[in-house]
Amino acid sequence: MLTKKILKTILNVKHTAIDDMKILPDGAIAIKVHPTKGEQCRCGICGRKAVRYDHGRGTRSWRACDWNTHKVYLVADMSRVMCPEHGVVTASVPWARHNSRFTKEFEELATWLSLSCTKTAVASLLRISWNTIGPIISRMRAELDANPAARFEGLVRIGVDETSYKKGHKYITVVINHDTGKVIWAHEGHGKTIFTKFFKLLTKEQVANIQIVSGDGAKWIQECINDFCPVAKRCIDPFHVVQWATEALDEVRRLAWRDALKNTKDMPQKKRGRPKKEAPRKDTTAKDLKGSRFALGKAPEHLTKKQQAQLEFIAKTDSRLYRAYLLKEKLRLVFQCEDAATAKEELDGWIKWAQHCRIQVFVELQRKIRRHYDAILATMEHHLSNAVLEATNRKIKLSVYMAYGFRNIDNMIDMIMLRCSDIDVRLPWEYVAA
Numbered sequence: 006m007l008t009k010k011i012l013k014t015i016l017n018v019k020h021t022a023i024d025d026m027k028i029l030p031d032g033a034i035a036i037k038v039h040p041t042k043g044e045q046c047r048c049g050i051c052g053r054k055a056v057r058y059d060h061g062r063g064t065r066s067w068r069a070c071d072w073n074t075h076k077v078y079l080v081a082d083m084s085r086v087m088c089p090e091h092g093v094v095t096a097s098v099p100w101a102r103h104n105s106r107f108t109k110e111f112e113e114l115a116t117w118l119s120l121s122c123t124k125t126a127v128a129s130l131l132r133i134s135w136n137t138i139g140p141i142i143s144r145m146r147a148e149l150d151a152n153p154a155a156r157f158e159g160l161v162r163i164g165v166d167e168t169s170y171k172k173g174h175k176y177i178t179v180v181i182n183h184d185t186g187k188v189i190w191a192h193e194g195h196g197k198t199i200f201t202k203f204f205k206l207l208t209k210e211q212v213a214n215i216q217i218v219s220g221d222g223a224k225w226i227q228e229c230i231n232d233f234c235p236v237a238k239r240c241i242d243p244f245h246v247v248q249w250a251t252e253a254l255d256e257v258r259r260l261a262w263r264d265a266l267k268n269t270k271d272m273p274q275k276k277r278g279r280p281k282k283e284a285p286r287k288d289t290t291a292k293d294l295k296g297s298r299f300a301l302g303k304a305p306e307h308l309t310k311k312q313q314a315q316l317e318f319i320a321k322t323d324s325r326l327y328r329a330y331l332l333k334e335k336l337r338l339v340f341q342c343e344d345a346a347t348a349k350e351e352l353d354g355w356i357k358w359a360q361h362c363r364i365q366v367f368v369e370l371q372r373k374i375r376r377h378y379d380a381i382l383a384t385m386e387h388h389l390s391n392a393v394l395e396a397t398n399r400k401i402k403l404s405v406y407m408a409y410g411f412r413n414i415d416n417m418i419d420m421i422m423l424r425c426s427d428i429d430v431r432l433p434w435e436y437v438a439a
């Protein structure tokens with residue numbers, strides 16, 4: 006009797022009676038259990054009492070949290086019930102969620118771990134495959150996120166962003182609330198049709214309350230604003246603008262590298278033996294430029310000594326590339342201005358400079374910036390912090406990357422919501438304490 010009581014405490018199960026326990030040949034521990042009388046014959050979906058239908062697939066086992074190095078399984082005879090609402094379904098069990106082969110506690114632990122650790126760490130520690138985590142994540146989200154529509158209450162400043170995965174073949178659209186920095190909605194696909202779906206979930210009052218919609222330079226964002234909330238201001242996420250400049254700079258760097266490579270090839274072939282003193286040295290410009298991508302992309306305050314040296318080298322040898330670098334830096338600093346008036350001044354100055362910089366890609370970038378001029382200024386006026394936006398964006402991208410192995414897109418979206426929204430994911434013992 007006492008042993009059973011201790012067993013129940015360790016397993017942390019309620020409404021469960023323990024029948025028997027044995028150690029299997031592979032060292033795993035199997036514990037035979039059954040639901041207490043009041044919990045028998047309940048519908049697995051709604052939990053209401055129902056009439057017993059048949060034995061279903063007979064005995065089943067559920068993986069529980071390990072005891073030291075031993076795997077632990079709960080084993081029980083399962084039956085199916087006839088629910089007036091859901092038809093013939095597997096009966097519910099108090100220790101596991103519907104259609105799961107793991108105990109509730111195991112799923113809570115697996116979810117917490119998979120949001121904090123790498124795939125390999127989770128899979129090796131729990132001794133399950135990463136694919137199995139997907140459905141666990143979805144069951145946990147369904148339980149913890151009972152009322153997703155509550156996130157649409159009181160929205161004022163929102164941002165929309167699309168993230169590509171599978172090498173750019175698939176997209177996920179994510180909407181965030183700028184005032185909380187949390188994700189409020191995520192959906193497969195991108196473009197106007199998807200963003201429209203978001204607006205259709207909102208009530209008229211909720212849509213009317215929205216004052217700011219931010220995103221990248223995509224046309225469909227403006228089209229959706231026009232269709233649904235024409236009074237809202239269109240803003241542009243600063244990190245997208247900086248990204249455009251970084252891409253333009255990279256283009257200039259590639260051209261410089263190609264020219265340098267051509268110069269190297271045009272040099273006379275090295276003859277055998279020790280070169281004479283007056284012989285021209287090998288031109289290593291191409292090699293140096295190739296390795297300079299990170300030095301050019303980084304903010305100057307974060308450069309390593311080696312990267313600083315690379316920049317100094319570029320400043321001395323390639324004035325065009327160095328000018329492109331300065332243009333990118335100046336544009337980045339526009340978004341760090343304290344007040345909107347200074348930012349406008351700086352932006353106008355930048356546009357003038359870029360117009361006459363004689364670097365084709367930056368002249369084109371300048372045209373693009375002018376097209377989005379109002380949206381950029383609105384961003385500055387409404388103090389959308391680039392640091393916060395960028396951090397959220399990075400977190401979403403990391404979540405997409407972490408959920409990459411899931412076969413099911415819904416699992417991926419649930420993973421994003423659990424990691425980046427306001428859902429409170431806890432460790433199993435924290436749920437017990439609450």
Ligand SMILES: [Zn+2]
Pocket residue numbers: 048049050051052053088089090091092
């Ligand atoms: Zn039911």
